[in-house]
Amino acid sequence: MALLEVRDLTVEFPTTDGLVKAVRGVSFEVDSGETLGIVGESGSGKTVCTLSLIGLAGGGRRGGQALFRGQDLLTMSADELRAVRGAGIAAIFQDPLSSLHPLYRVGWQIVEMIRSHEDVSKAVARKRAIDLLGLVGIPQPARRVDDYPHQFSGGMRQRAMIAMALALNPDLVIADEPTTALDATVQAQVIDLMVRLQKEFHSGLIMITHDLGVVADIADRVLVMYAGKAVETAELDDVFYHPHHPYTKGLLESIPGASGTRGKLRPIPGSPPSLIRLPSGCSFHPRCRYVMDRCLTDEPPLMDVGAAHRSACWLPATLSGLAEGTEAQRMKVAEAARSEDTPVAEGES
Amino acid sequence: MVRFLIRRLLTGVLVVWLISVIVFAIFFIAPHNVAQLLLGKFAAQNQQLVQTVTKQLGLDQPIWVQYAHFLNRLFHGDLGYSYYSHEPVTSLIKAALPITASLAIGAAIIWVVAGVLIGVLSATRPRSFTDRLATLFALIGLSFPTFVLGLLLLYFFFYQLHLAGVTFFPGGGYVPLTQNPGQWAQHLILPWITLAVASMAVYVRLTRGQMLEVLGEDYVRTARSKGLRPLRVTYRHGLRAALVPIVTQFGIDVATLLGGAIVTEQVFGLNGLGRMSVQAVTNQDEPVIIAVVLLAAVFVVVANIVVDLLYAVLDPRVRLS
Numbered sequence: 001m002a003l004l005e006v007r008d009l010t011v012e013f014p015t016t017d018g019l020v021k022a023v024r025g026v027s028f029e030v031d032s033g034e035t036l037g038i039v040g041e042s043g044s045g046k047t048v049c050t051l052s053l054i055g056l057a058g059g060g061r062r063g064g065q066a067l068f069r070g071q072d073l074l075t076m077s078a079d080e081l082r083a084v085r086g087a088g089i090a091a092i093f094q095d096p097l098s099s100l101h102p103l104y105r106v107g108w109q110i111v112e113m114i115r116s117h118e119d120v121s122k123a124v125a126r127k128r129a130i131d132l133l134g135l136v137g138i139p140q141p142a143r144r145v146d147d148y149p150h151q152f153s154g155g156m157r158q159r160a161m162i163a164m165a166l167a168l169n170p171d172l173v174i175a176d177e178p179t180t181a182l183d184a185t186v187q188a189q190v191i192d193l194m195v196r197l198q199k200e201f202h203s204g205l206i207m208i209t210h211d212l213g214v215v216a217d218i219a220d221r222v223l224v225m226y227a228g229k230a231v232e233t234a235e236l237d238d239v240f241y242h243p244h245h246p247y248t249k250g251l252l253e254s255i256p257g258a259s260g261t262r263g264k265l266r267p268i269p270g271s272p273p274s275l276i277r278l279p280s281g282c283s284f285h286p287r288c289r290y291v292m293d294r295c296l297t298d299e300p301p302l303m304d305v306g307a308a309h310r311s312a313c314w315l316p317a318t319l320s321g322l323a324e325g326t327e328a329q330r331m332k333v334a335e336a337a338r339s340e341d342t343p344v345a346e347g348e349s
Numbered sequence: 350m351v352r353f354l355i356r357r358l359l360t361g362v363l364v365v366w367l368i369s370v371i372v373f374a375i376f377f378i379a380p381h382n383v384a385q386l387l388l389g390k391f392a393a394q395n396q397q398l399v400q401t402v403t404k405q406l407g408l409d410q411p412i413w414v415q416y417a418h419f420l421n422r423l424f425h426g427d428l429g430y431s432y433y434s435h436e437p438v439t440s441l442i443k444a445a446l447p448i449t450a451s452l453a454i455g456a457a458i459i460w461v462v463a464g465v466l467i468g469v470l471s472a473t474r475p476r477s478f479t480d481r482l483a484t485l486f487a488l489i490g491l492s493f494p495t496f497v498l499g500l501l502l503l504y505f506f507f508y509q510l511h512l513a514g515v516t517f518f519p520g521g522g523y524v525p526l527t528q529n530p531g532q533w534a535q536h537l538i539l540p541w542i543t544l545a546v547a548s549m550a551v552y553v554r555l556t557r558g559q560m561l562e563v564l565g566e567d568y569v570r571t572a573r574s575k576g577l578r579p580l581r582v583t584y585r586h587g588l589r590a591a592l593v594p595i596v597t598q599f600g601i602d603v604a605t606l607l608g609g610a611i612v613t614e615q616v617f618g619l620n621g622l623g624r625m626s627v628q629a630v631t632n633q634d635e636p637v638i639i640a641v642v643l644l645a646a647v648f649v650v651v652a653n654i655v656v657d658l659l660y661a662v663l664d665p666r667v668r669l670s
């Protein structure tokens with residue numbers, strides 16, 4: 001049994017405008033020592049899909065199952081969940097400045113975390129906090145432990161967040177876009193640090209990002225999310241070299257320097273749909289270049305398109321990858337399965 | 350930090366001095382004859398007497414000489430004699446100050462603690478029954494004039510309870526804390542509540558708003574993600590961050606405390622500074638008025654410096670910049 005097994009997770013937020021279906025039946029697994037990358041545009045449900053597991057996604061109705069070490073996170077008591085938070089599953093967030101409490105010393109915040117789960121003296125916890133700060137590469141940790149977050153640089157703050165997340169040696173770390181708010185060079189350092197520490201601690205890691213470059217650096221497996229659903233899951237290499245879902249392909253083609261773009265960038269046309277009134281059939285169809293008639297009416301489930309490779313698209317399973325031949329075939333298949341009046345998304349290229 | 354403090358102290362002294370000049374000037378310019386006033390019906394009979402008294406009080410000297418004398422005596426802790434009771438103003442104040450201080454400090458503690466707690470409760474359960482009740486209470490509290498509330502409390506807790514045979518709440522008066530702490534509190538409960546309710550309502554609303562904002566902050570989510578107890582998340586992480594604006598509000602309210610005390614002291618027959626200043630104004634008892642105004646000025650200036658210091662204690666970003 002995997003460390004974390006999420007089965008058919010749904011999260012809905014009742015709002016005055018209607019029911020926001022933020023996560024619509026997502027399943028994934030993460031094992032110890034493994035890194036799952038979750039990618040998708042802003043609003044695709046990455047944060048809700050992961051943080052709701054430990055009750056940090058701002059309420060919302062949750063359905064499905066999330067077995068962590070065999071226990072369902074969604075049904076356990078508040079006290080049980082609190083024991084899991086921090087000690088079993090730790091989280092690292094996007095903006096380290098706003099995620100650290102501005103009025104408490106960095107060391108104090110780490111000590112608080114340790115002492116809320118373990119019965120150790122202040123001195124021992126402080127010693128551990130200093131060691132952790134040293135481990136994540138904060139210079140002069142014995143002195144900086146008494147600094148306030150605003151005295152740290154952006155990169156150092158995120159290192160401190162990482163130190164705090166690792167303080168209790170958690171089995172699983174959820175990192176929600178931990179590098180988005182950082183400078184490019186600092187981003188690389190933080191990713192390196194996380195890769196190194198994950199090897200050392202052998203914890204499971206969920207890395208949420210909309211930067212495929214980050215995924216390429218760190219992930220073993222990738223889950224691509226669109227409008228609250230998993231549209232493709234695959235090993236890292238398959239995502240980059242054999243993407244099957246047009247959305248995954250679109251993501252690849254819209255980032256500079258990624259494989260298969262050959263210099264020209266092609267942004268995905270249109271914008272993500274409203275999660276209150278979703279399009280019929282496949283929710284990606286209004287933005288899809290390969291739209292077929294059945295895409296408007298039938299929602300594709302995740303289907304096997306290769307070894308440990310699943311995609312939620314009606315295109316034939318064999319048509320994955322970025323080769324020009326495959327592309328031409330995809331176009332042909334799509335055109336053949338499309339009637340005259342079906343609108344096809346066209347981006348400016 | 351020390352330089353900041355010195356600067357604040359110096360401006361504080363300047364403010365108090367300016368107020369002393371203004372108060373002094375207003376009363377000097379005021380068109381009335383103090384000696385005549387003091388002598389009452391004797392004045393008409395004996396013009397000689399009026400002149401003697403005028404001389405005795407130094408009122409025939411040029412204004413700046415009078416002011417210099419006033420300042421000189423002030424520095425020696427002498428605030429002059431009441432025109433009315435002929436007692437030293439300092440002993441009048443010594444008698445009245447503990448009463449007002451007891452009233453004000455007690456009320457302030459009640460309104461801050463209760464207001465903040467109710468505000469936190471309603472922010473942690475937005476739109477719940479508790480929240481709605483607190484909002485309703487705040488609205489009623491805000492719209493109730495202090496004297497009406499005081500009279501109502503007297504009516505129910507003194508008059509009606511006495512009729513029913515319960516004599517716990519006295520109808521007024523004061524027992525010094527040093528004499529009998531129990532009776533001291535017993536005499537002050539109703540005045541405390543009277544003075545506290547309106548301000549408490551302000552704190553309920555302020556705290557609720559601040560807490561709703563703070564509880565949505567990323568660092569509160571971090572606190573939850575650490576597996577801390579909900580109470581610790583709410584108070585140590587949430588309320589701690591919401592405290593700065595609350596302290597600011599407190600600095601403003603402390604300044605207007607004396608105004609509220611005047612009404613409350615009248616209603617409950619407490620011979621504090623508020624009542625004393627009302628009597629002094631009615632009797633045109635200038636030395637007393639000047640002393641009360643100066644005392645209030647010093648109090649406000651000191652309170653503001655304390656609030657500034659509190660900022661620095663509460664927010665390391667202020668302290669270190």
Ligand SMILES: Nc1ncnc2c1ncn2[C@@H]1O[C@H](COP(=O)(O)OP(=O)(O)OP(=O)(O)O)[C@@H](O)[C@H]1O
Pocket residue numbers: 013015020022040041042043044045046047048049057058059060210275
């Ligand atoms: N508390 C909430 N109430 C209502 N809707 C919510 C709430 N939290 C999230 N949502 C909605 O759920 C959807 C998914 O949000 P989520 O934050 O998971 O997206 P994301 O993929 O993490 O995006 P980003 O890259 O911007 O972080 C969004 O449309 C968001 O508006």
Ligand SMILES: [Mg+2]
Pocket residue numbers: 046047048176
């Ligand atoms: Mg997010």
